[in-house]
Amino acid sequence: MKVTVNGQTLELEKPVNIEELLVLAKAEQPEYVTVQKNDEFIKREDFAITTVADGDNIEFLYFMGGGAAWD
């Protein structure tokens, strides 16, 4: 099956949940990633029970700081 993750096609051997997908798709710092499936946000507590089906469009949204050096 094929899913799209941040615009890139990802081939999966078997259905996975969001938690597993975060690992498979090598999400950076998965504990802080906001996840969307087909334009809807998935709550963090639902990551483990939300499965990804063929053709799903997944977006990982990352925290990004930057700008003024108030760090």
Added chain:
Amino acid sequence: MGLSNEQLERYSRHIILSQVGGKGQQKILNGKVLIIGTGGLGAPAAMYLAAAGVGTIGLVDYDTVDLSNLQRQIIHQTQDVGKAKIISGQETIAAMNPDVTVHTYDEMVAAANIKDIINDQDYDFIIDGTDNFPAKFLINDACVLLQKPFSHAGIIRFEGQTMTYVPGQGPCYRCVFKEPPPKDAVPTCRQAGVLGVMGGVIGTLQATEALKYILGVGELLTGYLLTYNALTMNFRKVKLPHQKDCAICGEHPTITELTDYEQPTCNLKNKKG
């Protein structure tokens, strides 16, 4: 008040645009934009807005220019090292365009002062050019509570993102990112590095949004997060739904006043007076 001959010439490339014209340029001249942080994002945003003739620009920063800022914070020059960023920014803008009045705020935004800063000139549009999540959430919350539009942006390494909040017209930053990540959990530019031009690309997009908002033209990045990857040269617009249960802009908000989140460690350096 009409445009002077000098203004007709200075802004001629704007005025010739059917979406701007003399009327639009007058709107820009009457426009008031607050830029929070005069760093990688705020510097190019401030310069383009000043060049465009935004009549009132507010600059908020408590920091001084450091040599390591000059690789991307193009509003500051070599001779400005050690100078307060708001002063350096004000001087650059003054040299660029005498039509612009700059208001400076020598402080870090906090729950106690951000509403006063925004209300000081009743700014039309706010640009978030900060580098830390407590400030980003504070700007979001203050803009939602005051019903002010703002542009969020972030940059790191070869990547950037931006979105625009307009009251009642789409999600806020908190609809996407519920709360700040723990202190030091997500790297900053200082820790991870950033290609200097990233601020130019994303900060200029923020300035574009401010100008479009003032002019009332085109489609803003409301309901979208625009992400940019400089290595792959991919610009992507990710659609963002509004969250009915958002803690600040939802139907039953649980955040009704501003609070300060824990500041990142390096913010312990003293405010320059």
